[in-house]
Amino acid sequence: MRATDAVIDCHFHIIGNGSSGSGCWVRVTRPYHKLLARIMLRFFNLPPSALAGNLDELYLNRLVQMVRESSVSRVVGLAHELPRDRQGNPIDGFGSFYVPNDYVLSCARRHPEILAGVSIHPARPDALEELERCIQGGAAVLKLLPNCQNIDCSEPRFRPFWERLAAAGIPLLAHTGGELSVPVYNPEYADPRTLRLPLECGVNVIAAHAGSRSLFFDPDYVDALIQLAHDHPNIYVDNSALCTPTRAACIRRTLESPLRERVVFGSDLPIPPSCHAPLLRGLISKTQWRECRAISNPLERDLQLKRAIGYPAESFNRITNLIPQAALNVSTATPTC
Numbered sequence: 001m002r003a004t005d006a007v008i009d010c011h012f013h014i015i016g017n018g019s020s021g022s023g024c025w026v027r028v029t030r031p032y033h034k035l036l037a038r039i040m041l042r043f044f045n046l047p048p049s050a051l052a053g054n055l056d057e058l059y060l061n062r063l064v065q066m067v068r069e070s071s072v073s074r075v076v077g078l079a080h081e082l083p084r085d086r087q088g089n090p091i092d093g094f095g096s097f098y099v100p101n102d103y104v105l106s107c108a109r110r111h112p113e114i115l116a117g118v119s120i121h122p123a124r125p126d127a128l129e130e131l132e133r134c135i136q137g138g139a140a141v142l143k144l145l146p147n148c149q150n151i152d153c154s155e156p157r158f159r160p161f162w163e164r165l166a167a168a169g170i171p172l173l174a175h176t177g178g179e180l181s182v183p184v185y186n187p188e189y190a191d192p193r194t195l196r197l198p199l200e201c202g203v204n205v206i207a208a209h210a211g212s213r214s215l216f217f218d219p220d221y222v223d224a225l226i227q228l229a230h231d232h233p234n235i236y237v238d239n240s241a242l243c244t245p246t247r248a249a250c251i252r253r254t255l256e257s258p259l260r261e262r263v264v265f266g267s268d269l270p271i272p273p274s275c276h277a278p279l280l281r282g283l284i285s286k287t288q289w290r291e292c293r294a295i296s297n298p299l300e301r302d303l304q305l306k307r308a309i310g311y312p313a314e315s316f317n318r319i320t321n322l323i324p325q326a327a328l329n330v331s332t333a334t335p336t337c
């Protein structure tokens with residue numbers, strides 16, 4: 001049976017450095033990314049030394065603890081594919097982190113708090129085989145960042161890939177809008193209109209960040225998403241990272257347009273949610289701001305901010321209806337919350 005009232009976060013990044021043999025890596029070379037990494041670690045109560053230490057274990061333990069100590073039942077823990085060229089070969093030296101599918105699939109098997117969000121570039125020569133393997137392994141979501149991983153989702157040659165994804169009942173969680181925390185390879189693929197082919201193939205597509213800006217001069221794609229919502233019943237948006245200064249500008253339009261009934265709750269942790277951004281936009285009261293600021297658990301804080309903003313109750317477990325039943329039952333561990 002589906003737990004209809006269980007809150008599920010559809011967008012929680014898994015990060016690691018391979019210290020447990022996970023195959024993950026992190027490469028922070030640009031000064032801005034170094035600073036961001038330090039902020040994220042501090043936000044997670046992890047020491048800066050974790051980056052070169054046993055990050056895999058520390059991060060995973062913290063994630064699980066955070067879920068257990070919050071009102072969120074489960075999170076979709078996301079793999080992170082490599083940026084690839086048109087032939088599907090990795091682009092050397094580009095990209096700031098990598099999280100393999102096997103790692104998130106094993107995390108989901110070991111921890112009932114985690115659902116597996118896998119990541120497969122559809123140009124990979126083995127894309128369909130890898131997708132099949134992930135379906136059998138209990139994947140809940142396919143996560144892609146088309147602008148960072150260099151994916152034109154509407155290339156006709158990807159049709160069989162999207163058709164298989166649709167048949168498996170797995171949604172595509174696709175980054176839309178600007179991006180600051182991961183290097184961008186092709187900014188044009190931030191446009192949600194590039195998601196038309198998977199939509200036409202019947203894939204439930206969740207436009208992460210609702211096409212919002214990451215910087216003030218980025219293009220804004222919220223209106224494009226509102227148009228897509230008129231054309232396609234299977235397009236959704238997540239509200240991950242919307243409690244940040246620039247992205248918060250789109251919140252009202254997601255609440256006052258047809259997108260309101262398509263919102264899926266997502267945090268985008270470890271990106272820190274800001275209590276100030278919704279306050280300054282007049283989306284929460286001073287009292288709500290104080291209450292949210294007092295919450296030390298970042299996941300709980302993000303949830304309570306989204307509740308205070310007024311996202312509909314259904315948005316907090318909408319993902320349950322968009323992922324395969326098999327993915328919800330994949331864990332072999334005893335549920336703890």
Ligand SMILES: [Zn+2]
Nearest residue numbers: 011013240268
């Ligand atoms: Zn994200």
